[in-house]
Amino acid sequence: MRLSITKIKQQPSAVQQYQLVDDQLDPTAYGYTDFRLSEPVSFTGRVINNGDGLFEVCGSYQTKLQLICSRCLSPFELPVAGEITALYGSSPHEDADGELAVHSFSGDNIELDELLLSEISFALPMQPLCKEDCRGLCPECGTDLNHDACSCAKEQIDPRWEKLAYFKFNGDE
Ligand SMILES: [Zn+2]
Numbered sequence: 001m002r003l004s005i006t007k008i009k010q011q012p013s014a015v016q017q018y019q020l021v022d023d024q025l026d027p028t029a030y031g032y033t034d035f036r037l038s039e040p041v042s043f044t045g046r047v048i049n050n051g052d053g054l055f056e057v058c059g060s061y062q063t064k065l066q067l068i069c070s071r072c073l074s075p076f077e078l079p080v081a082g083e084i085t086a087l088y089g090s091s092p093h094e095d096a097d098g099e100l101a102v103h104s105f106s107g108d109n110i111e112l113d114e115l116l117l118s119e120i121s122f123a124l125p126m127q128p129l130c131k132e133d134c135r136g137l138c139p140e141c142g143t144d145l146n147h148d149a150c151s152c153a154k155e156q157i158d159p160r161w162e163k164l165a166y167f168k169f170n171g172d173e
């Protein structure tokens with residue numbers, strides 16, 4: 001995603017608004033392999049010319065990710081949204097903590113791809129789940145227990161299902 005700052009580049013304290021949608025952003029091109037975008041990234045925000053060759057970007061983004069459930073291995077979609085604030089200048093430098101305090105850009109365009117993708121990757125859940133109570137795959141036979149039952153490992157009954165099992169045994173009498 002590219003923000004053109006041609007109009008404000010020569011005027012300190014000038015502000016430009018943006019409302020952009022980018023369907024070309026490709027996480028794999030930047031080494032992110034644990035998610036895909038299932039919707040274009042949209043960005044609403046502004047760039048302020050802070051003077052001294054520094055430009056401040058702030059705004060909000062949103063998109064939808066395609067992730068793989070860590071329990072049942074099914075793909076599912078997760079909406080993500082967040083705020084970004086970053087300073088861009090012609091020479092990048094780090095602050096005392098080693099964080100990038102000023103991101104670099106050249107010419108008349110600020111390229112947001114890397115910043116957006118790193119923000120999105122921070123928003124990823126450690127253990128993505130298709131739903132809170134996903135039952136996952138049977139460790140014995142691999143059946144997706146969200147959709148099917150299987151006949152292995154009956155000894156290990158989840159306490160939540162104990163009552164149900166009790167019912168079943170009584171029913172058989
Ligand atoms: Zn799942």
Ligand SMILES: [Zn+2]
Nearest residue numbers: 138141150152
């Ligand atoms: Zn099984």
